Amino acid sequence: MKTIIITEPGKVEIIETPMPEPKEGEALLKVLCGGICGSDLGTYRGTFAYASYPRIPGHEFSARIEKLNGDASAYGLKEGMVVTCNPYFNCGKCYSCERGYVNCCEHNETLGAQRDGAFSEYITMPFERIYDGKGLSPAVLAAIEPFCISYHGAVTQGRCSKGENVLVIGAGTIGTLAAVAAKSQGANVYIADVAKKKIDYAQEQFNFAGTILNEGENFIEKCMEVTNGKGFDVCIEAVGLPQTFQSAIDACAFAGRVVLIGVGKKNLDFNFTLLQKKELHVCGSRNALKKDFLSLIDLVKAGGVELEKVITNTYSFDDAAKAFADFAAHGNEMLKVEIIFEV
Numbered sequence: 001m002k003t004i005i006i007t008e009p010g011k012v013e014i015i016e017t018p019m020p021e022p023k024e025g026e027a028l029l030k031v032l033c034g035g036i037c038g039s040d041l042g043t044y045r046g047t048f049a050y051a052s053y054p055r056i057p058g059h060e061f062s063a064r065i066e067k068l069n070g071d072a073s074a075y076g077l078k079e080g081m082v083v084t085c086n087p088y089f090n091c092g093k094c095y096s097c098e099r100g101y102v103n104c105c106e107h108n109e110t111l112g113a114q115r116d117g118a119f120s121e122y123i124t125m126p127f128e129r130i131y132d133g134k135g136l137s138p139a140v141l142a143a144i145e146p147f148c149i150s151y152h153g154a155v156t157q158g159r160c161s162k163g164e165n166v167l168v169i170g171a172g173t174i175g176t177l178a179a180v181a182a183k184s185q186g187a188n189v190y191i192a193d194v195a196k197k198k199i200d201y202a203q204e205q206f207n208f209a210g211t212i213l214n215e216g217e218n219f220i221e222k223c224m225e226v227t228n229g230k231g232f233d234v235c236i237e238a239v240g241l242p243q244t245f246q247s248a249i250d251a252c253a254f255a256g257r258v259v260l261i262g263v264g265k266k267n268l269d270f271n272f273t274l275l276q277k278k279e280l281h282v283c284g285s286r287n288a289l290k291k292d293f294l295s296l297i298d299l300v301k302a303g304g305v306e307l308e309k310v311i312t313n314t315y316s317f318d319d320a321a322k323a324f325a326d327f328a329a330h331g332n333e334m335l336k337v338e339i340i341f342e343v
Contacts, residue, residue, distance in 0.1 A: 004119035004320045004339075007054045009046030010328075012321040022124045027077065028067040029085075029123050029130075032138035035060035036327055036337045037146065038172060038240075039113055039263065044324045049265045050113045058119035059087035059111035062133060062141035066122070075127045084141040084297070086129040087111035087118070088287045103152070103287040110287070119320070121341065131293050134301050139314070142338055143173075143307050147296050148288035150177035153261040154236055155185060156292075157285040162186030164233040167223060167251055169214070171198035173310055173336045174261055175238035180206055180305055182234070190226060192219070195332035202335075205309040214247070223251040231256060240264030249274060249282075258282045310336045317341050 003017040022028045040057040042048030065081045077083070090097050090105035097105050111117040133141045154160050154168075160182040168179040171193035179191045179202065192212040193199045199211040212222050224231065231253030237245050240262030248258050249270070258280055275282060300307050312335040315323035320339055327337045 001121040002317070003056055003121070004058070004317075005054050005056050006040075006043050006324075009044065009053075012044065012324045014318070014320060017120060019122055020120075020124045022067060022069040025070050026124045026126050027065050027069070027072065027130060029063035029083070029125055030066050031118055031121060031123060031341045032062045032064060032082065033142040033341060034058045034062075034119055034339045035142045035146065035173075036323060036339065037112070038174060039110075040117075041324070041327055041331070042263075043112070045328055047265060048113070049263055050110075055112070056116035056119055057112040058117035059113070060142050060145045061085065061118040062138040063118075063123070065130070068127075070127070072127045075130065076132055077127060077130055082133045082136075082138060082141065083130050084133055084144050084293070085118075085125050085131065086288075086290060086293055087145065089115065103289050108287070119339070121317075131290075131297060134297055136297065136301060137308075138342075139311055139338055139340075140300065140307050141297075143310060143336055144293060144296055144300070145288070146173050146310075146336070147177045147181070147300075147305070147307060148292040149261065149285075150174050150238075151181040151296060152288040152292055153238075153259050153285035154178040154181040154234075156289075157283050158182070158234045158236055158257055158259040160185045160187045160234050164188065165209075165227050165230070165253075166190070166234045166236065167192060167212075167232040167248070168236045168238060169193070169244045169248055169251075170238035170262060171195065171202045172238065172331075175236070176202045176206070176310060176335065178236050178238055178261065179208055182236070183208060184299075184304065187234070190223075190232070197333050198335065201312070205306075219247060220250045227253070233257065234259065237262050242266050242268035246270055249278075249280065252278065252280055254278045256280055259285050261285045311338055313337045315339050316343075
């Protein structure tokens, strides 16, 4: 079978690999569609904190169940079903797992990051990580995982609620969907980015309370202007750069909440007393939980969110190298990039 692999930063190849065989309690899946995540792009660029090479990328995907090895009736799975999957493999033994925080397992291995990913024609997955797509299209199902990441950050960790002013810094897929998640809770959401095309597209598609173009020095002034000098109740950082994390702290209201979803490799030297002075609640947000996948599949199925709007570019399987190269070169003009494995 054919597999997409990143052999080194900047180099993507399609190679032949053996067909996998599902173990007891696993399913053989035919991958239908895969989204290129920011972490996949970071692996391609050589900037992702958890990258190693060679690496098969991909953890946002949809697939069709080709074969079930064992009785999967308890999971509601059947051969021929179109599904999506939870790509975060937790150890089940660490203190986080013991307390039920499997999303931040101390030894977590995410497909495409700490272990090889889903960008092959066929993969195997344990029954418990496979979720019925309930008739959603393969393209939309492949976007469920990033929506879960964003929802976990904005709603579970950020606790965005009705009437609150929320700032999302970063208008990529994760940032835009974090803004969508916050808006779904009744918050007044502003989305910011250095790329005007991205915030304009996000605003056009999802009609947020407003946008803020981050042009540098006057960014915080703009934030204070739209909040009448109060600052934002919640600031969500979805970029992963030192300066955007600092901006989230500066733009946040006293006694506000800062959520860090973005992943980066650089350090930030800042006046940490500002956290005490403003009594900020600062937290990270990592991965997502089974309940996020199940509830968001239902939300999208019910028409609560038009998730297909985040998909801006699609490529054929054979054009995978071009998909990565284009995304790396023109990321400021693209949102969710997906590779179609089966037409």
